Amino acid sequence: MAARSLLRTRTKLFLATTAAGTGAGAAMILTSDDPASALKLTTTVPIRLFRDSVTAATIAFDYKYSLWGLLEGSAEWTQAKHEAHIRGARRLQELCFRNGGIYIKLGQHISQLEYLVPEEYVQIMRESMLNKCPVSSYNQVCQVIKKELGASPDEIFEEFDPVPVASASLAQVHVARTRDGQRVAVKVQHTHMTDTAAADTATVGLIVNTLHRFFPAFDYRWLIDEIHESLPKELDFMVEAKNSVKCMDNFRRLSPHIARFVYAPLVYWNLSTSKLLTMEYIDGVQVNDLKSIQELGIHPRDVAKLMSQTFAEMMFKHGFVHCDPHAANVLVRQLPSGNGSIFGRKKPQLVLLDHGLYKDLDDTIRINYAALWKGLVFSDAKAIKENSVKLGAGEDLYALFAGILTMRPWDRVIDPAVDHLVVNRSDRSELQMYASQYFPQITELLRRLPRVILLMLKTNDCLRAVSNALIQESSLESFLIVGRVSSEAVIESKLWQKRSILSRLDIWLERLLLETRLFGMHIALWLLLLRRALTL
Numbered sequence: 001m002a003a004r005s006l007l008r009t010r011t012k013l014f015l016a017t018t019a020a021g022t023g024a025g026a027a028m029i030l031t032s033d034d035p036a037s038a039l040k041l042t043t044t045v046p047i048r049l050f051r052d053s054v055t056a057a058t059i060a061f062d063y064k065y066s067l068w069g070l071l072e073g074s075a076e077w078t079q080a081k082h083e084a085h086i087r088g089a090r091r092l093q094e095l096c097f098r099n100g101g102i103y104i105k106l107g108q109h110i111s112q113l114e115y116l117v118p119e120e121y122v123q124i125m126r127e128s129m130l131n132k133c134p135v136s137s138y139n140q141v142c143q144v145i146k147k148e149l150g151a152s153p154d155e156i157f158e159e160f161d162p163v164p165v166a167s168a169s170l171a172q173v174h175v176a177r178t179r180d181g182q183r184v185a186v187k188v189q190h191t192h193m194t195d196t197a198a199a200d201t202a203t204v205g206l207i208v209n210t211l212h213r214f215f216p217a218f219d220y221r222w223l224i225d226e227i228h229e230s231l232p233k234e235l236d237f238m239v240e241a242k243n244s245v246k247c248m249d250n251f252r253r254l255s256p257h258i259a260r261f262v263y264a265p266l267v268y269w270n271l272s273t274s275k276l277l278t279m280e281y282i283d284g285v286q287v288n289d290l291k292s293i294q295e296l297g298i299h300p301r302d303v304a305k306l307m308s309q310t311f312a313e314m315m316f317k318h319g320f321v322h323c324d325p326h327a328a329n330v331l332v333r334q335l336p337s338g339n340g341s342i343f344g345r346k347k348p349q350l351v352l353l354d355h356g357l358y359k360d361l362d363d364t365i366r367i368n369y370a371a372l373w374k375g376l377v378f379s380d381a382k383a384i385k386e387n388s389v390k391l392g393a394g395e396d397l398y399a400l401f402a403g404i405l406t407m408r409p410w411d412r413v414i415d416p417a418v419d420h421l422v423v424n425r426s427d428r429s430e431l432q433m434y435a436s437q438y439f440p441q442i443t444e445l446l447r448r449l450p451r452v453i454l455l456m457l458k459t460n461d462c463l464r465a466v467s468n469a470l471i472q473e474s475s476l477e478s479f480l481i482v483g484r485v486s487s488e489a490v491i492e493s494k495l496w497q498k499r500s501i502l503s504r505l506d507i508w509l510e511r512l513l514l515e516t517r518l519f520g521m522h523i524a525l526w527l528l529l530l531r532r533a534l535t536l
């Protein structure tokens with residue numbers, strides 16, 4: 001009886017996902033205006049769709065079958081679920097490899113969603129996907145350049161290295177020299193893999209939606225919505241070029257005090273199109289390459305501080321945020337024309353690359369988010385609750401939201417100790433347990449929060465990983481920077497709203513209080529470092 005019911009579920013799932021996907025695929029084929037890609041769509045999309053449907057149905061059936069009759073929450077149930085997660089992740093990984101193209105991007109996305117999808121998926125995807133990047137042959141690169149710029153690389157550039165310096169899921173980068181002798185980096189899209197992107201996202205989206213109808217707890221529609229929105233932008237390198245210009249402009253206008261420490265390569269507009277981006281070549285080292293940074297005479301702690309400051313300014317003041325700051329996308333070099341400090345330490349400059357994925361925070365969300373972080377840094381329970389609720393976390397899940405943002409349990413979040421947000425290595429396993437224990441609540445929270453906030457969570461994860469690589473121990477200084485920039489953003493917004501003399505005085509007092517508080521926290525930090533140094 002049970003077996004028959006399971007079989008029926010499986011057949012229903014399979015038919016539904018296939019039907020939904022076929023509809024999407026057919027729609028894409030009918031609306032494609034390029035004959036070559038229409039042909040490709042008619043051949044590859046149905047095959048991928050078939051694979052998607054089989055995999056989705058198999059994974060879903062596996063969960064249903066493995067957990068059948070087990071008491072939810074029991075040790076047996078937990079173990080069975082863990083094993084089903086592992087099998088599911090392996091099947092999904094296999095699917096991504098076989099389909100290729102944007103599926104690799106999807107797999108990489110999943111690998112970066114620590115604590116937001118089951119740990120087993122993150123681990124398995126991380127092990128296999130991050131270094132798994134498709135490479136276009138030189139012939140394919142020539143075809144793209146010819147199609148985009150009307151001539152072969154040899155005709156356009158003085159020199160063009162046929163071997164790419166780097167390759168990622170959507171593009172690869174070649175070093176070249178222009179006719180007037182400038183060294184450039186040319187980012188060439190893997191068009192043979194990305195031309196089915198729209199159809200692929202549509203089919204994956206329908207499968208996720210269909211699965212959600214059968215299993216309401218399985219709700220990754222936000223992830224699909226996100227990819228649906230961001231992928232076309234990431235595939236248009238003109239958007240990327242414009243983002244880099246806007247980002248630099250924001251630093252000059254809104255953060256002039258650090259503008260010269262942050263840089264984006266200049267774009268060669270006459271040699272760039274939506275599928276080809278030619279930019280100034282930057283001689284720098286990767287932001288997590290500790291040894292090379294030290295060899296440049298730069299202190300890793302200064303880089304970590306600059307990284308925190310740069311991203312805090314983008315989140316809390318500009319409301320226009322580079323959402324993919326993983327180590328390969330940020331270079332470090334000595335500040336051009338910068339003088340060393342008194343100890344001969346060279347000042348760093350951050351060079352931001354890969355400007356394809358940016359998010360706009362509107363003023364309301366930006367200020368609520370800033371006020372929330374201000375509350376987190378200063379252990380202000382009332383502000384944390386108020387702003388989490390304003391962002392949509394709800395009266396019941398605000399503590400969990402604070403926990404996800406800081407990776408700390410609630411009692412530590414509101415602990416007035418200066419290092420209350422610092423995560424030690426031993427905390428990590430506790431956190432993972434936390435994540436699996438509260439999985440349904442986390443899923444619900446993700447459903448409630450605005451999608452831009454989910455991207456901020458992902459950005460924070462990338463920043464945390466870079467910071468951990470640079471300074472192994474405490475990241476307390478980063479929290480003080482976050483505390484300062486978020487507080488300044490909140491105060492600036494009040495200044496905009498209230499212009500009477502009395503309220504300005506009030507704001508002035510608030511600023512004074514902030515400086516005093518931060519000063520006190522800095523003293524506490526020095527004492528902490530001193531105590532640590534003495535006990536070593």
Ligand SMILES: Nc1ncnc2c1ncn2[C@@H]1O[C@H](COP(=O)(O)OP(=O)(O)O)[C@@H](O)[C@H]1O
Binds near residue numbers: 166185283328
């Ligand atoms: N302007 C540049 N100067 C030097 N190296 C670059 C430049 N742009 C990209 N690269 C190298 O190429 C890699 C991939 O570039 P990126 O823009 O991140 O492409 P993708 O979107 O494919 O990740 C970078 O990690 C970096 O090593």
Ligand SMILES: [Mg+2]
Binds near residue numbers: 168328329354
């Ligand atoms: Mg990149």
